Amino acid sequence: MKIGIFGTGMVGRTLAERFIADGHQVMIGTRNIEKTLANTEPDLIGTPPYYQWQENNVTVQLGTFADTANFGEMIFISTFGQVALHAIDLAGIEKFDRKIVIDTTNPLDLSGGIPPSFAGAIGNSLGEQIQRHLPQAQVVKAFNTLSMHIVVNPQLEEGVPVLLLAGNDKEAKVKVEEVAKGWGWKDVIDLGDIGEAFYMEASALLWIRYAFNNASWTHAFSLLRK
Amino acid sequence: MKIGIFGTGMVGRTLAERFIADGHQVMIGTRNIEKTLANTEPDLIGTPPYYQWQENNVTVQLGTFADTANFGEMIFISTFGQVALHAIDLAGIEKFDRKIVIDTTNPLDLSGGIPPSFAGAIGNSLGEQIQRHLPQAQVVKAFNTLSMHIVVNPQLEEGVPVLLLAGNDKEAKVKVEEVAKGWGWKDVIDLGDIGEAFYMEASALLWIRYAFNNASWTHAFSLLRK
Numbered sequence: 001m002k003i004g005i006f007g008t009g010m011v012g013r014t015l016a017e018r019f020i021a022d023g024h025q026v027m028i029g030t031r032n033i034e035k036t037l038a039n040t041e042p043d044l045i046g047t048p049p050y051y052q053w054q055e056n057n058v059t060v061q062l063g064t065f066a067d068t069a070n071f072g073e074m075i076f077i078s079t080f081g082q083v084a085l086h087a088i089d090l091a092g093i094e095k096f097d098r099k100i101v102i103d104t105t106n107p108l109d110l111s112g113g114i115p116p117s118f119a120g121a122i123g124n125s126l127g128e129q130i131q132r133h134l135p136q137a138q139v140v141k142a143f144n145t146l147s148m149h150i151v152v153n154p155q156l157e158e159g160v161p162v163l164l165l166a167g168n169d170k171e172a173k174v175k176v177e178e179v180a181k182g183w184g185w186k187d188v189i190d191l192g193d194i195g196e197a198f199y200m201e202a203s204a205l206l207w208i209r210y211a212f213n214n215a216s217w218t219h220a221f222s223l224l225r226k
Numbered sequence: 227m228k229i230g231i232f233g234t235g236m237v238g239r240t241l242a243e244r245f246i247a248d249g250h251q252v253m254i255g256t257r258n259i260e261k262t263l264a265n266t267e268p269d270l271i272g273t274p275p276y277y278q279w280q281e282n283n284v285t286v287q288l289g290t291f292a293d294t295a296n297f298g299e300m301i302f303i304s305t306f307g308q309v310a311l312h313a314i315d316l317a318g319i320e321k322f323d324r325k326i327v328i329d330t331t332n333p334l335d336l337s338g339g340i341p342p343s344f345a346g347a348i349g350n351s352l353g354e355q356i357q358r359h360l361p362q363a364q365v366v367k368a369f370n371t372l373s374m375h376i377v378v379n380p381q382l383e384e385g386v387p388v389l390l391l392a393g394n395d396k397e398a399k400v401k402v403e404e405v406a407k408g409w410g411w412k413d414v415i416d417l418g419d420i421g422e423a424f425y426m427e428a429s430a431l432l433w434i435r436y437a438f439n440n441a442s443w444t445h446a447f448s449l450l451r452k
Contacts, residue, residue: 109348118424122335122344158450159385191432192439198344199435202428206417209425210449213418222448223436224384 004029004072006065006087008036010047011078011104011148016060018152018183027061029068031090036062069095074102074175081105081119081126085133097136100172103127103197104143106204115212118205120198127166127197138172140165141197142180145204147217154184154220161220163188164203166196189223230255230298232291232313234262236273237304237330237374242286244378244409253287255294257316262288295321300328300401307331307345307352311359323362326398329353329423330369332430341438344431346424353392353423364398366391367423368406371430373443380410380446387446389414390429392422415449 003019005012006029016026030036030050039049054062061071069075069091079087084105088096105126109119120126127141142165143151154161163185167173170190177188191200203221211217229245231238232255242252256262256276265275280288287297295301295317305313310331314322331352335345346352353367368391369377380387389411393399396416403414417426429447437443 118348118428156450157452159448161450189436191436196432196435199428199432202344202425203432206422206425206429209422210415210417216451218452220450222385222450224382224387224446224448225442226383226444 001025002071002073003027004068004070004075005078006068006076006084006091007078007080008050008062009043009078009080010045012076013047013053013057014148014152015076015078017057020057020059022182025061025071026059027063027068027071029063029065029087029091031065031087033062033064065091066095072099074100074179076102076104077130078104081107084126085129088130088133093134094136096134099137100175101130101134101137101139102143102176103130103139103141106144106201106208108205108208115209116205118202120201122198123195125195125197125201127194127201131168131194138167138169139194140167140169140172140176141194141200142166142176144200145207146220147211150218150220152183154186156218156220159222160187161185162223164191164196164200165189166191166194166200168193187223227251228297228299229253230294230296230301231304232294232302232310232317233304233306234276234288235269235304236271238302239273239279239283240374240378241302241304243283246283246285248408251287251297252285253289253294253297255289255291255313255317257291257313259288259290291317292321298325300326300405302328302330303356304330307333310352311355314356314359319360320362322360325363326401327356327360327363327365328369328402329356329365329367332370332427332434334431334434341435342431344428346427348424349421351421351423351427353420353427357394357420364393364395365420366393366395366398366402367420367426368392368402370426371433372446373437376444376446378409380412382444382446385448386413387411388449390417390422390426391415392417392420392426394419413449
């Protein structure tokens with residue numbers, strides 16, 4: 001499968017590595033290719049510059065957002081939450097038509113520093129905003145409540161973590177679930193339509209704030225049924 | 227210990243039963259004692275009328291909100307979220323001074339029917355509202371993200387559920403943790419100050435919506451650490 005990934009940060013790179021390892025083709029999208037490659041500084045959370053990562057991942061293509069939206073049969077939106085719609089606009093919204101768009105973003109308010117606060121609003125989650133912006137695409141909210149290394153390799157000693165999904169299109173959610181099961185996910189919950197993205201994003205912040213406050217990035221929630 | 231509980235519904239009754247079983251004294255508070263006892267109808271979620279429950283729980287006293295706030299050394303706010311501040315006002319805010327006040331409420335929007343939606347706002351969770359309203363009390367947000375029968379008996383087959391706490395007063399949180407450990411809780415997380423109540427309330431709605439959408443009331447989250 002051809003996978004397009006918006007966002008050159010840790011989330012996009014981790015997804016790219018896993019898809020390449022599984023034999024897929026991957027293009028990562030950025031606003032400005034030259035600028036992305038010229039950068040020699042780590043990002044805010046210490047992720048090394050892109051060019052360094054690329055040296056070890058030469059089969060991952062780097063393109064513009066438009067290239068990447070064209071390329072991908074399945075497209076991940078893994079930019080900062082605040083710029084997700086803008087990145088989509090730069091690509092051209094028609095390029096997403098009839099494609100599965102997986103939104104991994106979270107609405108982070110960093111104005112108060114670390115840990116980030118929640119910048120979302122009921123009925124206006126990033127998942128819902130992206131679906132409204134792309135009415136011809138099948139948006140699935142997923143993978144936003146976990147460390148990415150756990151997303152692509154959900155093996156925990158203490159139990160079986162739970163993967164939450166939301167979206168309006170049942171078939172699209174089934175396809176995302178298939179991808180997740182290929183990575184080892186055993187417990188996948190379809191929460192309902194894209195409106196549930198609000199609760200996933202708010203819960204993600206609980207997870208993220210715990211992470212910063214406890215310097216832990218190896219934790220994940222599980223759902224006990226009985 | 228003398229326990230005051232605001233709210234005559236399922237939450238308050240389940241807490242009362244457990245505290246009585248453990249040898250504590252309990253008063254449940256209501257706006258209007260006569261009206262509460264005269265009611266012969268089940269509530270919105272099918273809880274039987276109070277007088278029926280009282281027949282099997284004769285040692286639980288029923289009082290006004292003011293009586294109950296006077297009585298309790300530790301006070302639970304377990305009314306509907308929307309009326310919590312009003313109930314506190316009816317009691318008289320000075321009656322809570324230097325007491326531990328445990329807020330179990332959630333901001334539910336029932337205008338769209340079942341399942342409820344989230345009616346909260348960042349920086350203005352019910353936990354924060356109650357703490358601001360009662361600056362001389364030690365408010366602890368707790369027990370709002372679980373079925374009450376699990377709260378008072380956290381024995382699940384599939385793993386160890388996680389109990390989340392938030393509040394500004396460390397000592398008060400330790401005391402609530404002691405109560406919880408007496409009920410069998412093994413994994414208690416202090417998320418931080420009362421501002422974390424926002425994330426607990428939003429996460430509670432994820433739990434509640436899953437409950438309604440799957441007709442499940444026996445589920446609980448656990449936090450895997452590794």
